[in-house]
Amino acid sequence: MDGCCRPGWCQGSSQRGSHTSNEVPHLFTEDRKPWRGILLYGPPGTGKSYLAKAVATEANNSTFLSVSSSDLMSKWLGESEKLVKNLFELARDNKPAIIFIDEVDSLCGSRSENESESARRVKTEFLVQMQGVGKDNDGILVLGATNIPWTLDAAIRRRFERRIYIPLPEAAACATMFKLHMGSTKTDISDKDYRMLGNKSSGYSGADISIVVRDALMSPIRKVQSATHFKYVRGHMPDDPDTIVDDLLTPCSPGDRGAMEMSWMDVPGEKLKEPVVSLKDLDLSLTRTRPSVNLDDIKNYEQFTADFGQEG
Structure with missing residues (x-):
């Protein structure tokens, strides 16, 4: 996927990402702010993880922290929230940094009546960390990847300011x-x-x-x-x-x-x-x-793109 098969947004997004504000801070002043969150979504096997790594390669002066949702989940009470908090603190200590979370839907799915209290706390902690209340999140870019973007919690979806469709x-x-x-x-x-x-x-x-x-x-x-x-x-x-x-x-x-x-x-x-x-x-x-992808899946992605995203 790297090189000749890489969509054009990859270079642009990485160059416009939060690490750029550290290299040329005078370009990012007042209302012109770098992206804090980018969501990559599309069918399985389209190279979303490879694209995230390509961003990290181009941003060679940035710390790249790559985790899967399962890495942040623990059976112990309160441990998952700590893992989320520690991940963001590690990024803040090593700015400029890129946090890549694969299968982010597993961590931040839509709220439901049957949702456990621990799942709610994890989502709340993730929202707090992405919003950066009382913290300095300048120089941090959060990249998320998902095959099922329509299952994301609405508040989480809004935190990913750019939502980019990676099609077949x-x-x-x-x-x-x-x-x-x-x-x-x-x-x-x-x-x-x-x-x-x-x-x-x-x-x-x-x-x-x-x-x-x-x-x-x-x-x-x-x-x-x-x-x-x-x-x-x-x-x-x-x-x-x-x-x-x-x-x-x-x-x-x-x-x-x-x-x-x-x-x-x-x-x-x-x-x-x-x-x-x-x-x-x-x-x-x-x-x-x-x-491995059927026509109904493609229609779902296109509808989500029409409602919330943009073409890659």
């Missing part, structure tokens, strides 16, 4: 993700092929694409294990890439010229040449791996 990736970003996840794996897939895969990946999250590629990367192993025939080919020795030989064995169809009936167990390990990952492999994996 567009075709170009999907194509880039396919290429990034393939890494240095040997393949005959071209940039045009990657663009075609990106166009076919509407509705897939970054995490979904990662799973598609992982499945495709296993395809050569499946071909080797299921093959009934092998043939000799020219190639680099697996244990000595500088040496080229003519007697490597690779899976083939029974009708191929030079095909020999044998199983992979009959092939010496140093002579086995695995097939490359092909476009067909990725296309097949894409067909049998369904998106």
Whole structure:
């Protein structure tokens, strides 16, 4: 997600965040104040956590404190409130600082009649700390991430002054993700092929694409294990890439010229040449791996954005 797949808001928000006021304080005077709270929301697997880390990387002079809601919850009475308070005090002692809270909805969900007293106290403490009553919160940016923003307590939601929708990736970003996840794996897939895969990946999250590629990367192993025939080919020795030989064995169809009936167990390990990952492999994996986000979910995010947020 970092670099080429990063939305443009990431750089802008980090540069306009609270740490900037420490670098150029004369830009932030009177009514011009840096953002104190930013909420990242969107479908699972769209890289909200990666984006938060990207902000921290760009704000390299800031202390980055990353926690999950579960890190702040304790079964002991009063302990959760102390953990929340200690987190903010640690940030104040190490300003400029960025506090990132993943799955913030678990900590700050909507109030209900069935809510426990301890959950209410935790939310109250979180509100107090974010508001900074009697405290100096200048130089502190709170980043929250959630997959279900509509469950947030209304008062908490207001504390996150910017609420940014991180949607599913567009075709170009999907194509880039396919290429990034393939890494240095040997393949005959071209940039045009990657663009075609990106166009076919509407509705897939970054995490979904990662799973598609992982499945495709296993395809050569499946071909080797299921093959009934092998043939000799020219190639680099697996244990000595500088040496080229003519007697490597690779899976083939029974009708191929030079095909020999044998199983992979009959092939010496140093002579086995695995097939490359092909476009067909990725296309097949894409067909049998369904998106994890459905249309109803997308409608909920779009409605929340229309009511409370903004596009990323």
